[in-house]
Amino acid sequence: MSLAEARQARTSARNGWLLSAPALVILTIAAIGPLLIVLVYSFLTPGDYGNVVWEFSWNGWKSVFVEEDIFEGTLSLADAHLTIFWRSLSLSILTTVLTFIVGFPTAWWIATKPPKARAFWLFLITLPFWTNILVRTFAINQIIRNEGVLNSLLIWAGVIDAPIQLTYTPTALLIGMVYVYLPLMVLPLYAAIDRFDMRLLEAGYDLYASRWQVLRRIILPIVKPGIIAGSILVLVPCLGAYVTPRILGGGKMMMLGNFIELQFGQGRNWPLGAALSILLLVIVTVALLFYVRALNGEKRNG
C-alpha cells in the first residue's frame, strides 16, 4: 500500500466512526449504559420505599430461586417464582410453535401468489406488525372475553348455552400471544420462501416424491434459516412480554415481564427486579447466540 492509499483507508475509517458517533452516544446513554447499572443494582439492598440502599447483598439473586421464611429462618425453593418462569418459558415456546404452524402456510400462500398480489398481502401482514401492541391486544380481548364476539356468536348459533370463560386463563394468553406475534413469524418465513427456487419442486415431483416428501425433504431444509429467524423473532419478545399478559392475564397469569414490573411497583424489591432483568437478558442472549450458530452452521453446510 502506498502512503496515499494508506491515508485514504485511514480517513475512510475515521469518517465511518465520526459519522456513527452521534447514534452511538445516544444509544450508549439511553440503551446500553443503563444495562450496566441494572447489573450493579442487582447486587444492592432494597430500600424500604423502593429504590436501593447502597450496600452489597446477594439477596436479590438468591430470592430469584429461593424463599427465606422470616420466622423460621429456613430456605425453600420459591415455588411462585418457578411457576412464573415455567409459564413464561412454556407459553413462549408454545406460541413459537403455533405461530409457525399458522405462519408457514400463510407465508407460503403469499409467496406463491403473482408478484403484484404478493405486495398487497405482504402489506396486510406488515400493517398489524406496526400497529400498537396495545390496540391489537384490545382487539383480540374484545373477541374472546365473556361478552365478546366469539361467545355471542356461539350462543347465537346455539353451540353453547353459557359463555366459555376464556379471560384470565392460560388459553386466552396463548391465543393473544399467537395473535400478536404472528406477523413476526410470517415476515422472515416469507423472505426465505421468496428466495426458494420453485423449480426444485418440479424436480422433486419428477423424481417421484409425494407432496409430504417434497415438503419434508426439499422445502423445509432449504427455508430453515427463515424458520430459525422467525422462531427467534417470536420467542425473544414472548419471553419479555408485558402488555399482552397484563391485559389478558389480568394480574393472575403473570409472566416474567409482569413479575419484573411488580418488583419495581408494589413489590419494592429493585434488586430482585434487576436480577430478574439480567436473567431475562442472559436467556435472550443465549437464544440469539444459538441463532447465530445455527445460521453459521447452515452456511457451512450450504
Place this chain on the structure above:
Amino acid sequence: MADVTIEARNTIKAFGQGTQAVRALDDVSIQINRGEFFTLLGPSGCGKTTLLRLIAGFEMPTSGQILLDGIDITDLPPNRRPVNTVFQSYALFPHLTVAENVGFGLTMQGRPKAEVADSVARMLALVKLEAMANRKTSQLSGGQQQRVALARALAPKPKVLLLDEPLSALDLKLRKEMQVELKRLQTETGITFILVTHDQEEALTMSDRIGVMSAGKLQQVGSPKDIYTRPVNRFVASFIGETNFLPAMGVAGGAKLGCGAVVDGVAAQGAVTLTIRPEQVRLTAADEPGAIPATVTLLVYFGTDTHVHLALPDGASVVARVQSPATGEAGLAQGQQVGLRFAPGAVQVLED
C-alpha cells in the same frame, strides 16, 4: 516529436495486502498524444479499466505517476482534473433532467447560469438531443442515454475524455452507429479520447493507436494495422483476430515446420512459433510444387467465407479462410487432399 497529453510512468496498482495482493497494473508506462483516439484493448481483468480510473483520479496508484501536459497530477482528486469520463453504466443522475445532467460539470465549476445554458444547448445540438432537454433521463432509450453521457462529459471541455466500455450496453446495430458517432465527435472537438474496450473490432475500426493489455501489463502499442499484422507475441496475435500457430525451427533462409516443409523468407533462430492469419493461407491443388500437403478435416460455413480446418502430415492443424463457393459450384470436401501456401510476407515469427 509527438505532443504528449497523458503520460503514465511506471504505474503499479495492487489490490489487497501482503501475500494476497494482486497487481492489477504491473509497471505500466504509456504516452498518449494530443488529439489522438487511443484505445486500451484487452480481456476483462487485464487492468485496462484500472489504468483509466487512475487517469481519472478515482484510484490512486500504489506507485508511479500520472502526468497531464507534463505536470504530475497523481495526487489530484478527480474533481480537480480537467479529465472527464463516460461511464460504462452512463451514471446519469436520475433525479435531474437531461439538460441538468449535461450542465452539471459547469454548474459545479461555478460558471454563470447563462454560460451553462448556452453550453448545454450547444452540447445537446452536438449529440442531436435538443428536443429532449427537459426529459428525465429514465425516459430515454439506451442510445439516447449514451449521447447524454457523452454530452455531459464533453460540456466542460476536458483535455482528455475517458470512455469506459461505453458501447457495451447497446445492441449491435446501435453500437455500429455510435462507433461512427464517436469518431465524428472526436474529430469535431479535437479532444484526446481514451477508450477502454474488450471488443477488438471496435478497437481496430475507431482508433489511431491501440494499446493491448494483458495480466496488468502493456503488451504492445501501435496503429491498428501494426497490431494486426505485426503482433509482437502470442497473446497479441491470438487476442486480435483469429490466427494459426505453428512450431518451427530456424534454418538457413527460413523456418522448418514439424512436417519438414520449410517456410521461406522468415528470419528465425532456434525454436520459434510462426503465426499466420487464416485469410493469408492459400489453398492449391495437392500436387502443386512447393505447396505443403494437407488434408481437409472440417469445413465450417460462415456465409461469405468458409473456414477450412486442415491437418498437416505431422498432425499440426491450420485453419484457412476461403471465399465460399458460388451456388452450384463444387466446393471442398472433408478428407480431400490439398496443398497450402502462405502469402508472401504474412508469416510472423513470435519469440515466446
Place this chain on the structure above:
Amino acid sequence: MAEKFAVTRLPGFTTIAVVAFVALYAPILTLVAYSFNASESAAAWTGFSLDWYRLAFQNDEVKNAALNSLIVAAFAALISTTVATLAALGTTRRAAFRGQTAIYAVINQPLMVPEIVTAVALLIFFSSVKLATGYTGLGYLILAHAAFCIPFAYLPIRARLEGMDLTLETAASDLYASSWQTFRHVTLPLLMPGVLAGAMLAFVTSLDDVVITEFIKSPGQDTLPTYMLGQLRRQMKPDVNALSALLLAVTLLLLAGVYLLTRKRAD
C-alpha cells in the same frame, strides 16, 4: 382427476392462510366497528355514532396525552433519523474498517434486548437523574424514544444507500463537484426517500411504545398508549376503542407513505 396438479400447492395451506388473514383482521375491524357503535355495551350493535370520538376529544387527559405522544414522536423521529442517516453514511459503501461490526451491534441493540429490560434500566437510571437534577420534563421520554427508534430509521436508509449506484457519486466528482457538492447535489437527493421512510417508521415506533414509556414517565405525563393502558385497569370503555381506531389510522397512513417511498420505480 379433475383438479389440475399445481406444483406449488400444498394441501391445507390455502385454508390455513385464509383463516390466518381472517383471524388477523376480524378483531381489528370489529374494534373499529365498535368505536362507531351507539351503545356502550360491546355486545350489541345499536346504530352508528361518533359519540365516543367526541367524548375522547373532549377529555382533557386524552388531549394532553395525544399532545405528549405527538411531541415525543416528532422529536424522537427527528433526532433518530438525523443520527441514523449519519450512521448509515458512515457504515455503508466504504472499505470495511475496524469496529464496524461493533457499530452494527450497538445500532441494532434495541431490536435484541427485550423492551422490559431496557424499561427497567432506564427507570433506574432516570430516577437517579431526576432526583439529582430535579428536571422531570418530556426530555427523558424523547431521549429514550430517540434511542430505540434509531434501528428502525437506520434500516431503510441503509437499504437505500446500498441500492444506490456508487458510480453516480464518482461521476459527480469527475464533473468537478467537491465532496460537499457531491453530497448536496447527488447523494442527499437520491437518499431522501429512504430518509423519509426511516423518519416515518421511527415516528410509528415511538407512537406505539407502551412499556418503556410506562416505566419512565413522570407522574401525569401520559402518552396515548399509557393513558389507554391506565383506562383498562378500570372498565373497558368504547372511547378507548375510538383512540385505538385513531392510532390504527395514523399507522396505516404512515405505512402507506413508507410503502410508496420505498417501492421500486417501475421504469
